Amino acid sequence: MRLRLFKTLATAAVLVSMCGLASAHGRGYEVFTPIAKYMGAGDAEKLSAWFSDNLEITIFASTNEYSRNQACQLLKSFFKSYTPRSFEIAHKAGRTNMKYALGTLTAGGEHFMVTIFVGFKDSSYKIQHLKIERME
Numbered sequence: 001m002r003l004r005l006f007k008t009l010a011t012a013a014v015l016v017s018m019c020g021l022a023s024a025h026g027r028g029y030e031v032f033t034p035i036a037k038y039m040g041a042g043d044a045e046k047l048s049a050w051f052s053d054n055l056e057i058t059i060f061a062s063t064n065e066y067s068r069n070q071a072c073q074l075l076k077s078f079f080k081s082y083t084p085r086s087f088e089i090a091h092k093a094g095r096t097n098m099k100y101a102l103g104t105l106t107a108g109g110e111h112f113m114v115t116i117f118v119g120f121k122d123s124s125y126k127i128q129h130l131k132i133e134r135m136e
Contacts, residue, residue: 112132
């Protein structure tokens with residue numbers, strides 16, 4: 001009887017914890033709400049709060065790895081050259097610890113396709129790769 005009760009309680013605990021994990025990971029897509037806001041506003045400082053310590057940035061087919069501060073400066077320069085008017089996310093997908101979003105940035109009279117990859121580390125999602133390409 002005790003063994004059966006223990007198994008039932010253990011199963012219930014696992015199910016409850018799995019539900020908690022599922023909802024936490026489901027909420028992972030919410031990370032794109034502030035990121036989209038700061039992209040659309042051209043606010044590199046606030047956007048950089050979502051950067052990993054080191055991240056990969058691709059702008060116009062040129063890819064490099066940058067520290068958070070270097071990446072912030074690079075985006076400040078980009079936003080200075082291409083003043084953002086709007087940013088809209090068109091698609092979001094991913095797995096438990098890695099998610100991505102595709103969006104359109106209207107800036108400097110041009111349209112750019114932006115791909116944002118975020119990874120879950122140390123209890124939060126951080127941008128690991130940001131890609132900006134001209135749309136033709």
